[in-house]
Amino acid sequence: MKKLNFGCGHRFSSGWINIDFNSEHPEVIAHNLLQPLPYPKDYFDVIYSSHVLEHFSKDTGEMLVKECYRVLKPQGILRIVVPDLERTCREYLRVIDSIENEEARKQYEWIIIELIDQLVRTEHGGLMKAYWRQVLENNDESSINYVQARTGVNIKEEIATNNTNSVLEKVFSINQNKLKNKFKYLYIDIVKRLIPRYVRKSMIDETFLGEKHKWMYDSYSMKTLFERVGFSDIEFMDAHTSKIPNFTNEVLDINPDGTVYLPGSLYCEGIKPNK
Ligand SMILES: C[S@@+](CC[C@H](N)C(=O)[O-])C[C@H]1O[C@@H](n2cnc3c(N)ncnc32)[C@H](O)[C@@H]1O
Structure with missing residues (x-):
């Protein structure tokens, strides 16, 4: 097959x-x-x-x-x-309909990001990663659990992996194909830097491929x-x-x-x- x-x-x-x-x-x-x-x-x-x-x-x-x-x-x-899309919109409506409630106000912080951020972000991670870091720093268990239930992402592990990959681990994880890709991105980065900074920001979307x-x-x-x-x-x-x-x-x-x-x-x- x-x-x-x-x-x-x-x-x-x-x-x-x-x-x-x-x-x-x-x-x-x-x-x-x-x-x-x-x-x-x-x-x-x-x-x-x-x-x-x-x-x-x-x-x-x-x-x-x-x-x-x-x-x-x-x-x-x-x-x-x-x-x-419908499921996210329905959850947004559920949350906004109970916005008088304190828990719903916390959930609102996430659901509005889930609905909009990946459509509009111009930087890698957008508002999503910043929100994950914020709820982790505040040890806000109910928001951490809410994000996990909605996305399946264990944000504690996700952020920890992002932070702890040492230079040595990164070097050992490189294979020939990864090296080729790294050179490709380095080349793109050099070309980008040739564009004056004031035009670069408005011209170039810094999200990864398949992120937005x-x-x-x-x-x-x-x-x-x-x-x-x-x-x-x-x-x-x-x-x-x-x-x-x-x-x-x-x-x-x-x-x-x-x-x-x-x-x-x-x-x-x-x-x-x-x-
Ligand atoms: C959100 S990821 C999903 C990856 C995987 N299918 C999963 O469910 O975890 C989107 C994937 O689409 C790929 N992608 C986006 N644009 C592409 C393109 N023009 N050609 C080939 N792959 C592309 C990205 O490289 C990325 O791996």
Whole structure:
């Protein structure tokens, strides 16, 4: 069975063709998703992607889903996972409706960041990382738990790893592909520095690739996108369910300890019909 995971990031597994912009591991093929998928039509049985589509504009996202349709075999399955815009909006409304309550006022601090920050940030981490640091410094357990329940991210571990990676650890973790990427980013950095500082700030977005959201989806817009492209049997699943054979044994939407990797996501599957 031929399976593709596009925009895999660090979440890749053997038995799949894993592609991402950069490759830091032999299991990952470097490919820019703004280019057509480098495979012939009717090639894959399964295509999966998690938290990637929202990093492209609405039109480019549609092009990408069309590319998936092209390279899928008839009866092949496409599974797309994205943050759920409707779920975030409903939580925002729940919080704002109870804003008289002190706990809701604390939750508001996070939910407004969850809703907007990744769409508008111009610096790596945006307001999100600053908020994580703030609640950790204040030992604000209820806010820490709220963020964890909504995102699945253990912010204590996340910030600790960011802070404690020593220079030595960083040097030992470098392999040939990582070194190539580092030179690429160094080159970009040098070119950026040639631009006068007063124009640089307004011209250059300092977020990482795949960090900023350019569009977002709810079940209505995702279903109509799948329909426009030609998919049939469109269904919304959860992290534990899929039509893909043995999918729930993969460490993709489920962590090795059985918890959901990115809670609150929208899991959409569709089938490419026979001609
Ligand atoms: C938020 S991460 C998701 C990673 C992984 N699928 C996961 O669920 O953890 C988005 C991924 O999309 C990739 N990406 C964004 N733009 C891309 C592009 N133009 N070409 C290839 N990959 C891209 C990024 O490199 C990043 O790994």
